[in-house]
Amino acid sequence: MIQNDSIKKLVDKFRENKLSHVFLVETNAKENALLDILNLIKIMDCPNNYQENCNKCNICHLVDTNNLPTLEVIYPDGQAIKKQQMENLKMTFSHIPYISKYNVYIINDAEKFNAFSANTMLKFIEEPLKNTVGFLITNNKENVISTIKSRCEIIKANYILNDFHWSEELVNFAISYLYDIEILKNKSIVVNKKIIEKKYEKSEIMEMFQIILQFYLHLLNGVLDYESLTKLQKLQPKEILKRIQLVNELLDKMNYNININLLLDDFVLRLED
Numbered sequence: 001m002i003q004n005d006s007i008k009k010l011v012d013k014f015r016e017n018k019l020s021h022v023f024l025v026e027t028n029a030k031e032n033a034l035l036d037i038l039n040l041i042k043i044m045d046c047p048n049n050y051q052e053n054c055n056k057c058n059i060c061h062l063v064d065t066n067n068l069p070t071l072e073v074i075y076p077d078g079q080a081i082k083k084q085q086m087e088n089l090k091m092t093f094s095h096i097p098y099i100s101k102y103n104v105y106i107i108n109d110a111e112k113f114n115a116f117s118a119n120t121m122l123k124f125i126e127e128p129l130k131n132t133v134g135f136l137i138t139n140n141k142e143n144v145i146s147t148i149k150s151r152c153e154i155i156k157a158n159y160i161l162n163d164f165h166w167s168e169e170l171v172n173f174a175i176s177y178l179y180d181i182e183i184l185k186n187k188s189i190v191v192n193k194k195i196i197e198k199k200y201e202k203s204e205i206m207e208m209f210q211i212i213l214q215f216y217l218h219l220l221n222g223v224l225d226y227e228s229l230t231k232l233q234k235l236q237p238k239e240i241l242k243r244i245q246l247v248n249e250l251l252d253k254m255n256y257n258i259n260i261n262l263l264l265d266d267f268v269l270r271l272e273d
């Protein structure tokens with residue numbers, strides 16, 4: 001589900017064929033905005049009439065795993081977005097999109113263009129390719145190079161961030177669970193047995209996965225302050241995104257499903273491959 005209304009409105013623009021070719025999304029929560037944009041792409045491209053967590057089609061699956069050939073998600077390379085990254089993008093999108101209606105690129109931390117990459121980006125925006133849509137995400141549009149900013153349709157996408165009050169026990173359990181599956185790579189039967197033995201209520205298990213979701217979102221920002229989990233900082237953004245999607249799906253399914261064991265096993269198995 002798209003959380004933010006400004007991004008949700010783009011679905012209508014898309015249906016009316018009135019989508020701009022580049023957006024600057026200013027947000028207080030970059031990861032949330034990114035997830036909303038990925039959901040928007042699914043709605044645009046799903047060959048079925050997109051339903052929540054479409055598991056039927058290949059396209060939604062490719063978006064979830066960040067393997068859709070017509071989608072490029074770019075992060076700064078170190079401190080800056082580099083010229084080479086923009087050259088690569090131009091190359092990748094020099095063809096008309098296949099599989100999906102649009103070639104879509106998402107640039108995270110759009111304030112990190114340097115003079116060289118901005119120049120390449122400008123040329124790219126000024127000669128808009130047919131059926132290409134770009135999303136530039138930033139915390140503060142005032143920090144984005146003005147020549148780029150002036151060519152974008154600006155969208156404000158703010159999110160209500162929960163003031164989390166988690167139980168310490170669940171935080172600790174979430175840490176040890178992640179340690180088991182991610183670092184020790186224990187099998188689902190072993191790790192999920194530990195949850196069952198705790199005899200947690202469904203709501204507690206869901207809270208634990210909310211905590212895990214926050215861990216992964218923090219990892220996308222490059223920080224996770226738990227010593228036993230520092231190894232996770234080696235995960236690539238693409239791998240983290242896959243995990244975020246899996247946890248989101250798990251939480252969604254838990255709402256409706258009674259057989260939690262089966263869902264948990266499925267989660268660990270999908271995380272492994």
Ligand SMILES: [Zn+2]
Binds near residue numbers: 055
């Ligand atoms: Zn689909």
